[in-house]
Amino acid sequence: MSQVKVAQETEVVQSLQTQLANAFLLYFNYKRYHWQSYGPHFRDLHHLFDEQGGEVLATIDELGERVRILHSTPIASPAEFTERATVIVSTGQTMKDMIEEAAQNHSTVIKELRESVEIANRANDPGTADLFTRIVQIHEKHEWFLRELLEKNDGLSS
16 A cells, blocks of 8 residues: 555544454454364364454454545555554464464454544544444453453463
């Protein structure tokens, strides 16, 4: 994406584009976690990752459409997603690594979405503020579930 185009985006649209990129990468990460699940908690984690990935996937269309509503063009290529995202692409090898990585990514998104609500409110854009508010609740729930997996002394955490 050219820097000129980024510079012309409003702060609200920039926030939407970042969260659109984050949602795509989180979804890709979740598919990786889902496919790479193993061990004594395989079934539960396999299903959890698929469920959470599906919930993240459902936010992508809303984010992209909101960018269009605001008269801009949503990012749509893998290069743009990796350039704009603030979450990390999965490198976790163990189940614990994957859970910690996912939880950290959700913490990043939660912080940014809370800031983005304020950006949208300052821009007098209640529609975008509402979208960010609804999506942050999804990430808060996901982060909570993942954090709880790490809190329980069941062999996943040391």
